[in-house]
Amino acid sequence: MKMFLNLFIVLSCLLPFGLKANFKLGYGSSTAVVNSRIQEGFLMGFDLGIRKMLGDKRVRELLTINQVEGASQLGAIQSASELVEKGVVALFGFPGSHDSLLAAKIAQKANVLFVAPGCNHNGLGKVGDTVYTTGHSMDREVSSMLDFLKRFYSKKKGLVIINPSASPSLSQEDIFKQQLQDKSNANLNISIVRLNLDLQLPNEELDKLKKGDYSYICFTAYPEALVSLSNQLKSNSIDLPTVAGSAWGTVDSDVMRRYISTKKSPFYMAAVWVRGRPSSVYFERTFKLRYGRDPTPDNAFGYDLGIVAGSVVKRVAGKVTAATILSAFKKNKCFYNLTVGKLCFGDSGGHSDAKISYLKYTKKGFEPVL
C-alpha cells in the first residue's frame, strides 16, 4: 500500500512534465527598424530566461517563434497576426517601440497578453490592459534625463536632438517641451531641434554647434537611427559632451562604439541594465556558459522578458489559456530574479517601474555615475 502511494506521488509529480503542452507561447520580431543582429540578441536572452523557468523540453514544445525578415515596416503586424492565427496564448518579444506598438494592436484585438522587452514609447501605456513592456515610460526617461542634466550641466546651454523618423524619439519631443516648462527645470537651458529628412542637423544648428553655442548634446533615438548624424558631427569635428537616452543602453550597438571611440569629451548614457550588478551576475554567468561570450544589454532585456514569460506560465493554476495567463499576470504584476532585480507593472497595462541609471563611458567601460 505504501509502495502504491509512493508510486502515485511520483507519477503525480512527473505527470505535468510528461504530458505534452497543449498551449503555445509566441515570440515575434521583425527587422523593420531594429536589425536582425540585435533582434537575435533579444531572442538569445529570452530563450535563456524562459528555459530557466520552464525547462528545455517544455520550451521546445510550447514556444513558437516567428521572426519576419524583410524591409516591410508592417513586419511586426505580420509576425503577431501569424502567431495569433496559430493560437498562441500570449505574445512576447517585438523589441523596439515601432514593432511593439504595432504588435500590441494585434494582441489587444486578440485579447492575449503582450509583453515587450525594454520599449519605452508612451503609446504602449495607452493600448490597453493586456499590453505591457519591461521598459520604463518616456515620461520617466525624460524626467530622469532632465534630473541628470540639472546635476551635471545646470545653467549650461544644451541641444536635444530629435529624430522625426523614430517614433520613440519623436514622442520625447513633446515630453521635453512639456517638462522644461516645469519650474523645477528652470535652471536648464535646452534647445530642441529635429533632424532634417537626411537625418542630419540643419545647417544653422550645425553652425551654432561649431561656434560653441552649446555645451552638450542629447540623443533621443537608437544609435542605428543616428548614423548620418554621427558622421556629420565627426566630419565637422564637433566633440561635445553627449548624453544619450536609454535606447542607447538597450542595444548592443557598433554605431555607438564607433561614435564613442573618437570622442574625448564625456559620453553618458541612460540604462536599465547595469553590468556587474548582483542581480545580473547569475545571468551574465549562465549566458557566457551557454553562448560563450559576455552578454550585451539586449541579451539582458531578452532574458528578463523570458523570466517574466516563464513566471506567468508557472503562475497559472490549471489549464493554460489566453484568459488564464492574462488573469495570472494581472493577479501578480511583480516579477523577480531578473537582471534588474524586481520589476513590477501598472494596473492598466504599459510600462514597468524599471530603475533608470546613468552610465559614463570610461577606459574600463561603462560605469554608473547616477
Next chain:
Amino acid sequence: MKTFIKGYFGSKYILLRHLVYTQIVVIIAGSFCIFLAYQYVSRSVYKVSLSRARSLAEGEILLRQDKWRAWDLVGLNEFVNVELNDFKDKMGLEYIKVIPVSDIPIALLPEDIVVPNLQLKSKMPVFNVVFAKLDTSRLISTQVPNKEFLTILFLCALLFLGVIIYSASYVVRKIHQPIHGLGMAFEALEKSGSFETGKIKASGEMKDFIQAVDKIYKRSIESERTLALGHIATQVAHDIRSPLAALAVVTGSLQNLPDDARKLICEATGRIRTIANDLLNYSKKGELVESEVLDLQNYILEIVQEKKLEWKNRTKTKIIFTECPSRIQHPTKVLKNIGRIVSNVLNNAIESIQHDNGLVTIGVNSLANGYEIFISDNGCGIPDSLIRVLGEVQVKSNKEGDAGSGVALYYAKKYMISIGGDLNIKSSLGKGSRVSLFLKAKELS
C-alpha cells in the same frame, strides 16, 4: 430655318427644298457624329491616361505603403505627412493620406481614387490604408486628342461639307435648273405658243432628255400640220374637180393648138386629175394609194419633157436626160408617187441655178438590187449644216424667191424610206448638188 428656306426657294420648288432640308439634316447629323466620335476618342484617351496614372500611382504606393501605414500606427503622423506631400507632388496626385480602414467610403470608389490592394498572404488585420486621389486636372489635357487627330478630323469635316455642298450644287445645276428651264419653256408655250429649249443649259442625260422632249414637241407640231394638210388636200381635191371637168370639155376643142401644146395641156390635165384623186384617197384612207407606171425610163423622160416645157423661159438652163448606159430590165410597174418626187427635185435643181450656164442632168442607173434615179445640177449648192438635217426635219433652202420649209424633201425622204428605198443628197456649196433616189427591185415589181 424652315421659313427661311421656304422664303428663299419659294413654295414651288418642293423637291429642291426637301433636298436642302435633307442636306441640312445630314450636315447636322454628321457634325453630331463627329462630335460624338471626338468625345469618344477624348474619353478613351482620358481613360487610358487615367488607367496609366492609376497603375503607376498604385505601384509606387504599394512599394511604400507599409512604411506609411506603420508610421501612422506608431504615431509618426508628421513624418508621414512630409513623405506623403513629397509623394503627392512627385506623382501628380490631388491628395494622399493614410486613413483608418473604417473610413473608406462604402460606395463604389470613383476611378480616380487609388486604394492599393491589401490582400496579403497571411490573414493580417488591416487597421489603415493609403487613400489617394489622382489629380485629374493634369489628365484633362490628355482628354484633348492630339493635333494630328484634330487636323484629320477637321479635314474630314471639311471634305464632308464640301461633298454635301458640291452634291447640292450639282443637283441644282444639272437637274433642277434644266427641269426648271423645261418647266418655264412649257409655261411659255402655254402663254405665247413658242417652245424654246435652246437656252436651257443641260448636259448628259438631261440634255438628251430635253432634246427628246423638243423632238417630240416638233413632231407633234408636224403631225398637226400634216392633219391640216389632209384637210386642205380634201378641200383642194374637191375644189379641183369642177375646173377639171371644165378643162376636159374644153380640151376636146383644142385642135387649133400646136400638137406639143395640146399634148402638154392633155397630160397636165390628166396629172391634175391624178393628183386630185390621190388627195382624195389620202384624205379618206390616211395614205396615198398610188397609181403605177409601166416603164420607169419613159416615165422619167415624160417628166423631163414636161419640165422642159414648164421651164422653157429659163433658156440659159439646160435639162438633159441621160439614158442608162447598161441595159435596164425595165420594171413593168413603178409607183407614180416617185414621179412627183422627181418633179419636185427637178424643180429644186432648176431653181438653185442662178447663173447663165445652168445644167440639170437626170438619169437612171441600174444597180445590183435596184435602180438609182439621179438629178444633178450646177446650182448654188446646199450648206453642209443643212445637208445634215435635210430630210430629217423641215428646213428652209436657199431657193430663189422662195421661202420653202423643205417639207417636200422631208416627205420625199420619209416616203422613200417607207418603201424600202432611200434619198441621198450630195452637195458642194457654189458648185452644185446631186440627189439620188434609190429603189429596190422588189418595190418596182
